[in-house]
Amino acid sequence: MMDADLRVRAGGDGEPLLLLLHGLGATGDVWSGWWPELANRWPGRWIAPDLPGHGGSPAPPEYTFDALAEAVRPLVTGGGPTVVVGHSLGGVVALALAARLPVAAVIGLGIKVAWSDEDLERAGAMAQRPVAWFDSADEAAARHLRVSGLAGLLTPDDPAVRAGIHEIGGRWRLALDPCAFGVGAPDMAPLVAGTSAAVTLARGEHDPMNTDDQLRQWGVPVVTLAGLGHNAHVESPRHCLELLADHAW
Template sequence: MTLHTTHLGDDGPRVVFLHGLFGQGRNWTQIGKALAESYRVTLVDLPHHGRSPWGEEFSYLHLADSVAELLDAEDPVALVGHSMGGKTAMAVALRRPELVERLCVVDISPVTYRTGSEFAGYIAAMLGMDLGALGGRDDADAALLEAVPNRTVRSFLLQNLRRDGDGWRWQANLDVLGRDLEVLGRWPQEVDALEPYPGPVLWIAGERSDYVLEEYAPAMERLFPRVRKVTVKGAGHWVHSERPEVFLEVLQRFLAHR
C-alpha cells in the first residue's frame, strides 16, 4: 500500500508528520511550511484517510508498516504523530528503531482508551448525510449542525468531504473506522512487548486534554526511557492547531538539539 505524501523543503534532516483520526497530511501544512527552510518535510495521509488507499480493517501494525515503507534506515527521520498518528509513530519507532532518529508524540499515550460515543456519533452523522442532496458545503455544514454543534469540529470533519464528478464523497473510510473504533482506541500488545526505543522522545500534551495523564507516564517511560514531556497551556487535544506558535517553538527546539 503506497501512501499519499506531500513534500516541503529540499535540504536538511527529514521530518515526517502523521495526522490523527479524520485528519490528513495537509493538517500539518502550517507547521510543515514553517520548517521547510531548514528541513525536508513529509506530510503523510495514513491508510483510510485523505488520498491514501483504504483497507479491509484498521490495525496499528498495518499503519506502522505502511509508514515504514516511506522511510530509509540510511536517512532516519524525526517522526511526529498526533493522536492516532502518535500511536502509529510510536509503533514505527518500537518496531523499526533504525528508521527513526527521534520521535515526537502529540497528545496521546501508549495505553488503551475507552473509545467514546463522541467519535461513533460523528461517524454516524457523516454516514447519515444524504450526499446526493447536497448543493454545496454550506448544505453539508447545515446537515451536520445538530449532531456536531461545535463549529471547529464540524469544519474539521467536513475537510473529508470531496467532490466526485457531480456529487460528493467522503475521503475517510467511515465504514471501517466506525466498525473498528474499539481497535483504534487500543494500544497493541504486540508492540507493548518490544524492547524500549533508544532515541530521544518529545511528548507534547495539551493542558486541557485527558489523553496524557500522570497515570500514563509509567507506560510511556517504560517504552521510551529518553522521553521529555512538555504541556502546552491553554491547549486541548489538537495542540498544534490550537496553539501553533507554541507548538512550533517547542518542536523546533527538539529538532535542533543534537
C-alpha cells in the first residue's frame, strides 16, 4: 500500500505505534520475519515503509537524514506513544525523526557511527554510478542481496528481495536509487542530544560496521546481541524483539 507517497507494509491495531525503518539498499519487507512475532507480542500498530529511493517509494529531491525523516513523518499520526526501530541508515533517520516528533523511544540497530575519509569517498563514488541493468530477475536479485548486505540471509526469490528490484521493458534493475549512497555520515552527538526519546543503540556482536566502544561514547544504553551480525533483525527477529520489552505498554 502507499501512504504519504511511500510504499508501506502495516499491521496490528491501536497503540502504541511501532515504526520500522530499514537500512540502505533494503525495503520495508526486510522486517517480514518480525510480523508473525509482532502479532503475538506487540499490542498496537506497526508500520514498515520503504524509505525514499528504495523499493516502491519515489526518490527524494536530495538525500539527507533530515529529508528522509521528513518523508516518514506523516506516518506517525494519532498522538499516541510511538517507538521507532531503525537499522543502520534507518537508525539515523529514526533519531532525526525523534527530533521532530514526540517519540517515546528510539532503538538504533547497527548504525555506523565512525566514518573515515576513505569510507566517505567510496560512498560518494557509489552515489555517482549509473543504474546497472540486468537481463534476468535472478541477476538483479543477486546484486540486491550484495548491496543490501543480505547475501546468505535471504534467498533470491524471497519477497523482501523481489521488492528490491524492478522490471522495466524486459530488463531488471535495483529499486534502490544509487544517489542514496551520498547521504553521508551521521553527526551523532546532536542527533542523540536532540531528542527527549529514550535512545538505545544496539549492534550484533559480529557487526563489522561498529564496535561497542564506538556506540558507548554517546552516553546512551548500548545492547550487544550475542552471535549476530550487521543484519541482526533479519538473522534473529525473536532475539531483536527483546529490545522492545520495555516499550510495549
